[in-house]
Amino acid sequence: MLSISENLKFQLKKVALLCILFLAVFGLSFYVVNFFDPHPAMKNKPIVAVQGAKLLSNPELQKRAGKDNINLVAFDDWAKINKLTGGDIYDGDPDKDGLPNYLEYLHGTDPNNPDTDGDNFSDGTEISNGYDPDSKGDAMTIVSIKIDKLGVDAPMVWSTTDVEANMEKDLESGLAHFMKTAAPGQNGNLIVSGHSSNFVWAKGGYNHIFEKLNDLQVGDLVTIQTVQKNGRMFEYQYKITDKFVTTANDQKIFENTPNPTLTLSTCWPLGTNLKRLIVKAEIVK
Ligand SMILES: [Ca+2]
Ligand SMILES: [Ca+2]
Ligand SMILES: [Ca+2]
Known part of the structure; x- marks a missing residue:
């Protein structure tokens, strides 16, 4: 039989042990999450800047954009996702909004939708007038x-x-x-x-x-x-x-x-x- 004070000590030890176990599991899971996703804080931030980043060696795109430091999802993958095929993959304008595919790609707009942000102004019209094509209404860049x-x-x-x-x-x-x-x-x-x-x-x-x-x-x-x-x-x-x-x-x-x-x-x-x-x-x- 344990005395009352020994029983209390035992209970306290149990609580302390559970706390340590909890912290260990929490810490480990935090580490694992961060291990697989090293930049969790970046998730809600803008992911792309056409300038100021490196990589992507697509000479055709670089020639059109006049830039050599484009860092976006590869153009070819983007074209595939958007089902753009054929010879006019860069300069084609399937949604007829005045914006060729390579500019839709750089501006982050939809190459198959003439009005990406749904504000009744076409992507091409917005860009040529300084409006933000991916932000509704009269939002300017x-x-x-x-x-x-x-x-x-x-x-x-x-x-x-x-x-x-x-x-x-x-x-x-x-x-x-x-x-x-x-x-x-x-x-x-x-x-x-x-x-x-x-x-x-x-x-x-x-x-x-x-x-x-x-x-x-x-x-x-x-x-x-x-x-x-x-x-x-x-x-x-x-x-x-x-x-x-x-x-x-x-x-x-x-x-x-x-x-x-x-x-x-x-x-x-x-x-x-x-x-x-x-x-x-x-x-x-
Ligand atoms: Ca277009
Ligand atoms: Ca478009
Ligand atoms: Ca629009």
Whole structure:
């Protein structure tokens, strides 16, 4: 017969043993799960960025995308899953949404559905106008503009006006895209405005973002990055072709172009809004 205190000790030992056993089993299962799935925390994060990752040696796709660092599910597997066959596997457009298969692949859209996100705008229309093809409604891609030479790295705001005088609010948050001008990487004239100076009491963190715009020379590069909600990221490079000062209302800078071009505009001379300093660039293929 055990005495009462010995019985208590025995019970406590049992509880302690069970606790240790539980922790051991829990720890082991945690280890096993992590062993087979080394990045469980990554599951809900965007899996793909067209840039910034390595691998996938598909010369045809690289040629079309102009990139050599694509890291997605292999194009061939994707094509098989989507039952794309025949000779026109890259440039074909079976769903007739204006987007060839290789771009559907890169944008993460459905090559057999003209409207992947079901918002009544086709994948091709959305992309050519800067909308996110994989996010319903009027969701735009997230855009940033980088000019290494000037240390500029700023968000681009999709302005809802093409009247510069009405862009003050947008210019508080970055560079402002003139409504109805081209989207990044797309055919046409993409026009962006930024402050070179502003009143000392002016709100916003971008009041001097283009103060050194005049330091740019023909041949310098501007990089525009777009990011979709599904994590797909694209980088477009524009090479500067021209730089000039003109009047504040020179409509010539709005002239459209058949190929992707970029027009950067800022108030000039520095500290005034008398004229405009214009920088023109063309996409690098
Ligand atoms: Ca298509
Ligand atoms: Ca499609
Ligand atoms: Ca759509």
